[in-house]
Amino acid sequence: MTKALFLSPHLYQPTLLSKKATRDGYGDALLELGRTNPNVVALTADLSESTRSNLFQESFPNRFFEVGVAEQNLIGMAAGMALNGKIPFVASYAVFSPGRNWDQLRVSVCYSKANVKIIGCHTGLTVGEDGATHQALEDIAITRVLPNLTVICPADYWQAFQAVTAAAEHEGPVYIRLTRAASQIFTTARTPFAIGQAQVLRPGNDVTIIGCGPLIYEALLAAEQLEKHSHLSVEVINMPTIKPLDERTLLNSVNKTHAVVTLEEHQVVGGLGSAVAEVLAENLPTPIEFMGMHDSFGESGKANQLLTKYHFTASHIMHAVRKVAARKQK
Amino acid sequence: MDSAQVDPQIFQLQHRALLIRQDIIKMLAHAHSGHTAGAMGMADIFAALYFSELNYRSHQPRWSDRDRLLLSAGHICPVLYAALAQAGFFPHEELQTLRQLGSRLQGHPSRTYLPGIENSSGPLGQGLSQAIGMALVAKLDQKNYRVFCVLSDGEHDEGQTWEAILYAGQKKLSNLIAIVDRNRIQIDGFTEDVLPLESLADKYQAFGWHVLEVDGHHFSEILTAFAAAKTIQDKPIVIIAHTIPGKGVSFMENKPEWHGKPPTAEEAKQALQELNKL
Numbered sequence: 001m002t003k004a005l006f007l008s009p010h011l012y013q014p015t016l017l018s019k020k021a022t023r024d025g026y027g028d029a030l031l032e033l034g035r036t037n038p039n040v041v042a043l044t045a046d047l048s049e050s051t052r053s054n055l056f057q058e059s060f061p062n063r064f065f066e067v068g069v070a071e072q073n074l075i076g077m078a079a080g081m082a083l084n085g086k087i088p089f090v091a092s093y094a095v096f097s098p099g100r101n102w103d104q105l106r107v108s109v110c111y112s113k114a115n116v117k118i119i120g121c122h123t124g125l126t127v128g129e130d131g132a133t134h135q136a137l138e139d140i141a142i143t144r145v146l147p148n149l150t151v152i153c154p155a156d157y158w159q160a161f162q163a164v165t166a167a168a169e170h171e172g173p174v175y176i177r178l179t180r181a182a183s184q185i186f187t188t189a190r191t192p193f194a195i196g197q198a199q200v201l202r203p204g205n206d207v208t209i210i211g212c213g214p215l216i217y218e219a220l221l222a223a224e225q226l227e228k229h230s231h232l233s234v235e236v237i238n239m240p241t242i243k244p245l246d247e248r249t250l251l252n253s254v255n256k257t258h259a260v261v262t263l264e265e266h267q268v269v270g271g272l273g274s275a276v277a278e279v280l281a282e283n284l285p286t287p288i289e290f291m292g293m294h295d296s297f298g299e300s301g302k303a304n305q306l307l308t309k310y311h312f313t314a315s316h317i318m319h320a321v322r323k324v325a326a327r328k329q330k
Numbered sequence: 331m332d333s334a335q336v337d338p339q340i341f342q343l344q345h346r347a348l349l350i351r352q353d354i355i356k357m358l359a360h361a362h363s364g365h366t367a368g369a370m371g372m373a374d375i376f377a378a379l380y381f382s383e384l385n386y387r388s389h390q391p392r393w394s395d396r397d398r399l400l401l402s403a404g405h406i407c408p409v410l411y412a413a414l415a416q417a418g419f420f421p422h423e424e425l426q427t428l429r430q431l432g433s434r435l436q437g438h439p440s441r442t443y444l445p446g447i448e449n450s451s452g453p454l455g456q457g458l459s460q461a462i463g464m465a466l467v468a469k470l471d472q473k474n475y476r477v478f479c480v481l482s483d484g485e486h487d488e489g490q491t492w493e494a495i496l497y498a499g500q501k502k503l504s505n506l507i508a509i510v511d512r513n514r515i516q517i518d519g520f521t522e523d524v525l526p527l528e529s530l531a532d533k534y535q536a537f538g539w540h541v542l543e544v545d546g547h548h549f550s551e552i553l554t555a556f557a558a559a560k561t562i563q564d565k566p567i568v569i570i571a572h573t574i575p576g577k578g579v580s581f582m583e584n585k586p587e588w589h590g591k592p593p594t595a596e597e598a599k600q601a602l603q604e605l606n607k608l
Contacts, residue, residue, distance in 0.1 A: 073493035080463020
């Protein structure tokens with residue numbers, strides 16, 4: 001499986017993996033799209049550098065639009081551009097877009113099927129020191145309820161790069177959820193990516209972990225530890241597309257393991273875990289442990305401190321896997 | 331209205347506006363729901379737009395060089411539907427399906443449903459931003475089409491409207507023409523009681539727009555403003571159209587309670603009788 005996905009040869013050696021943030025994948029892919037697709041335009045609301053839109057801005061100033069701190073106008077302008085044939089990429093922090101401009105996203109973009117790509121940076125706890133106001137932990141919930149909208153949360157730099165490229169080719173609105181902090185790059189430029197397709201990063205038989213975003217790498221490390229020390233065979237599925245969900249890959253795995261841990265830097269209400277639970281409840285009722293934020297805001301701190309405090313480390317994942325394996329046996 | 335004038339173009343537009351008003355009354359009475367006053371008040375402006383000013387091909391609604399008309403205040407869509415039907419975008423008899431299950435004439439307009447609709451609207455404040463996006467694309471693609479956006483005065487309560495006004499002024503978008511339906515009513519009463527907007531003209535001017543004010547029922551003023559808008563090179567243009575909500579029907583004029591309700595069958599009959607006397 002590792003071979004078919006062309007994952008890094010140092011998959012289980014985190015110190016050997018280079019690190020970049022998924023927002024860097026956006027910046028680099030957008031720059032590339034600027035060169036290859038003349039219809040691509042980019043907009044930002046006073047956050048050019050930290051969303052990495054500045055690379056495109058410097059190379060293609062005529063196709064770059066700085067709208068100021070005005071996220072409602074930002075997404076409305078993008079809708080107008082899309083309805084006139086452009087492919088606008090709209091980048092801001094997710095708490096502002098789609099957080100502040102959800103009504104505009106709903107009506108100007110989704111209802112009109114406007115071909116707008118919404119880039120939500122600074123999601124999850126790993127935003128760190130800026131604290132709760134800037135840590136988007138609700139964005140999956142508010143985007144996946146919108147008809148016509150595709151929702152993607154890439155796991156690392158290369159996956160973000162590929163998701164942005166795929167979004168440009170996809171006809172219709174797409175939301176891409178990105179992170180600020182550098183994280184291990186465990187996929188490669190050759191790893192296949194398609195919207196709506198999950199990736200079985202590691203096969204296993206006893207428990208399925210399904211996650212999205214950079215946290216999925218912690219799940220891989222946890223799975224390896226569990227295999228070594230607890231003789232638990234854990235399947236790890238990366239689910240970068242939250243909507244539409246790859247139900248087939250999910251059901252194939254759970255038909256085998258009959259126990260699930262979901263993992264996301266997001267509220268457990270309404271996120272990936274909820275999407276997984278909806279599918280399983282209807283097709284294959286299964287014990288699930290939901291790892292995520294349990295109805296609380298984040299706070300200031302270093303990214304690794306926050307991940308520890310809010311139970312997102314490999315050891316917390318191992319605990320959840322053991323717990324759901326025990327529930328299955330009852 | 332300038333009924334004393336004999337200018338044949340104006341005479342034709344007056345007749346067109348009458349037909350639009352009749353359609354609005356019939357549609358709303360048939361639908362038993364919808365917004366009457368704003369739609370009636372904008373009939374003259376829409377007659378001037380669709381039967382004099384706008385460049386379009388009704389048989390080819392997405393013709394790339396067409397002028398774009400965005401309706402930001404979606405609730406007055408009966409006036410847009412009536413104008414589009416009369417301009418040949420869809421069969422006239424379809425007007426009677428307004429707000430019914432399966433109709434392309436949704437309660438608030440949807441771009442994906444009906445030919446001629448450029449933007450989906452309803453929630454206020456969203457149209458001008460989209461119009462700016464379209465005007466920027468016209469400049470980027472070096473196209474000559476213009477982008478018109480019809481706003482209500484009430485939706486100037488929305489912050490997004492001002493975000494858009496600020497942006498367009500700064501970008502000097504002279505291919506953008508906003509038309510404000512200054513009818514001075516909104517759902518909860520008169521605009522100057524709910525959240526005063528005056529001086530609206532000064533505000534637009536301060537944000538870098540070229541401001542024109544017209545009597546929204548006086549065709550020679552409307553056409554003169556449209557002609558003047560074409561000469562402006564370095565600013566977006568706003569035409570503040572002073573209109574009478576419910577215009578043409580005595581018992582509807584200037585009554586906030588007619589903002590959001592349709593006429594009953596009896597009221598519609600009376601309204602049509604009044605209109606026929608104009």
